[in-house]
Amino acid sequence: MPHLWLRAEHRDNETRVGLTPKGAAALVASGIEVNVEASPTRVIPDQAYADAGCAMVPSQSWPDAPRDAIIFGLKELPDDGTPLPHRHIMFGHAFKGQPAGLRLLHRFKAGGGTLLDLEYLTDDTGRRVAAFGYWAGYAGAAVALKCWCAQQRGTRAGPIGSYDSSTHLLTELQAELVATGSHRPNALIIGALGRVGTGAADLCTAMGVATTKWDMTETASGGPFPEVLAHDLFFNCILARPGTPVFVPADATTRPRQLSVISDIACDPDSDFSPIKLYDHTTSWDAPALRVHDSPPLDVTAIDNLPSMLPLESSEDYAEQLLPSLMQLKAADxxxxxxxxxxxxxxxARL
Incomplete structure (x- = not known):
C-alpha cells in the first residue's frame, strides 16, 4: 500500500492544502498510510488531521521521509539545489522551459525521483482531474478591481491579504468600489468558458461589472485584438502554450486605449508563449500592481497563488476534486x- 506524506508549505502567504481531514480519513480507511507535517500556517489545524487518524510528523521533515513515501504539497520546494529522490506530487511549473523549472527537473534527475505534476493529472479525455482555477479567477478579478479602485484614488494598489470567506472579500470590495464615487468599469475575459474565466465572471457579476466573454471561437483569428484595449479591465484566463495568440503586444502602451488594468490570472510571464508581452515577472501580495505605463496608468497584476486569498474554500473544493485520484495511488496501473x-x-529525457 502507498505511503502519502503531506508536507507543510514553506512559501509565504501559502496556507492552502490539497487534502482535508475528511479526505485523509478516507485514505487511511482504505489502507493508505498518511503522514502529515505539522504546520502553524495551514488553514486547517493539525489536530483535525490527528483526529482523522494521520500520523503527525515535524514540519519540513520530508527530506528524511522513507524513500517509498510520496511527498504531497502544492507550491514549490525550497530552491536549494539538493537532489530529490522521492516521488513528489505538486505544482512544479517545470515543463514549459521555465528557468526555475529546469533547475527542479535537474534535481529530480540527480536524485532519481519523480515529479507527478498536479497540473498534468488528466482523465482519459485530457481534462485536468482537479484545479484551483475557479478560485484563481475569482480572486484574480478581485485584485484587478482593487487595482482599478486605487487608480481612481490616484495611487497604486497596496498589499493584499487572505479572507475567512468569499463573503468577507465581497463586502470589502464593494465598499472600495462605492468609495471611488466612480462608474463601474467593464471587463473583457478571454477563456470565459473555463474554470478560471467562470470564477472571474462570477466575481464581476457580484460587483456589478459588465463583462464581455470570449473563448476559443472569438480568438481563433489569431489577432490582433483591439477589443482588449477598448475595455477598462482585461482578464487573461488561458494557459500559455504553443500557438496561443498574443492578446496584449509590447507596444500596447503607445496605442489609444481605455484599458487600465491587466489581470494575467493564468500567470506564466517567463514562458515564451505568454500572450501578454508587457511584463516578464510575477507580482506579489505586498505589491500586487506592476505599473507598466504612467499616463494614462496601466497596471499589470499577476500573482501566482491567487486562491490562497480564499484558502479554506479553495482547499476544500480542490481536495474534493483530487481525492478520487489519490485513492487510485493504490493501483499500480x-x-x-x-x-x-x-x-x-x-x-x-530532453535535459
Whole structure:
C-alpha cells in the first residue's frame, strides 16, 4: 500500500492544502498510510488531521521521509539545489522551459525521483482531474478591481491579504468600489468558458461589472485584438502554450486605449508563449500592481497563488476534486498516475 506524506508549505502567504481531514480519513480507511507535517500556517489545524487518524510528523521533515513515501504539497520546494529522490506530487511549473523549472527537473534527475505534476493529472479525455482555477479567477478579478479602485484614488494598489470567506472579500470590495464615487468599469475575459474565466465572471457579476466573454471561437483569428484595449479591465484566463495568440503586444502602451488594468490570472510571464508581452515577472501580495505605463496608468497584476486569498474554500473544493485520484495511488496501473509519470520522463529525457 502507498505511503502519502503531506508536507507543510514553506512559501509565504501559502496556507492552502490539497487534502482535508475528511479526505485523509478516507485514505487511511482504505489502507493508505498518511503522514502529515505539522504546520502553524495551514488553514486547517493539525489536530483535525490527528483526529482523522494521520500520523503527525515535524514540519519540513520530508527530506528524511522513507524513500517509498510520496511527498504531497502544492507550491514549490525550497530552491536549494539538493537532489530529490522521492516521488513528489505538486505544482512544479517545470515543463514549459521555465528557468526555475529546469533547475527542479535537474534535481529530480540527480536524485532519481519523480515529479507527478498536479497540473498534468488528466482523465482519459485530457481534462485536468482537479484545479484551483475557479478560485484563481475569482480572486484574480478581485485584485484587478482593487487595482482599478486605487487608480481612481490616484495611487497604486497596496498589499493584499487572505479572507475567512468569499463573503468577507465581497463586502470589502464593494465598499472600495462605492468609495471611488466612480462608474463601474467593464471587463473583457478571454477563456470565459473555463474554470478560471467562470470564477472571474462570477466575481464581476457580484460587483456589478459588465463583462464581455470570449473563448476559443472569438480568438481563433489569431489577432490582433483591439477589443482588449477598448475595455477598462482585461482578464487573461488561458494557459500559455504553443500557438496561443498574443492578446496584449509590447507596444500596447503607445496605442489609444481605455484599458487600465491587466489581470494575467493564468500567470506564466517567463514562458515564451505568454500572450501578454508587457511584463516578464510575477507580482506579489505586498505589491500586487506592476505599473507598466504612467499616463494614462496601466497596471499589470499577476500573482501566482491567487486562491490562497480564499484558502479554506479553495482547499476544500480542490481536495474534493483530487481525492478520487489519490485513492487510485493504490493501483499500480492507474492511468492518471501513469500519464503523469510519463510526462515527467519525457521532459527529463530532453535535459
Amino acid at each position: 492507474a492511468p492518471v498516475w501513469i500519464r503523469a509519470a510519463q510526462t515527467f520522463r519525457d521532459h527529463v
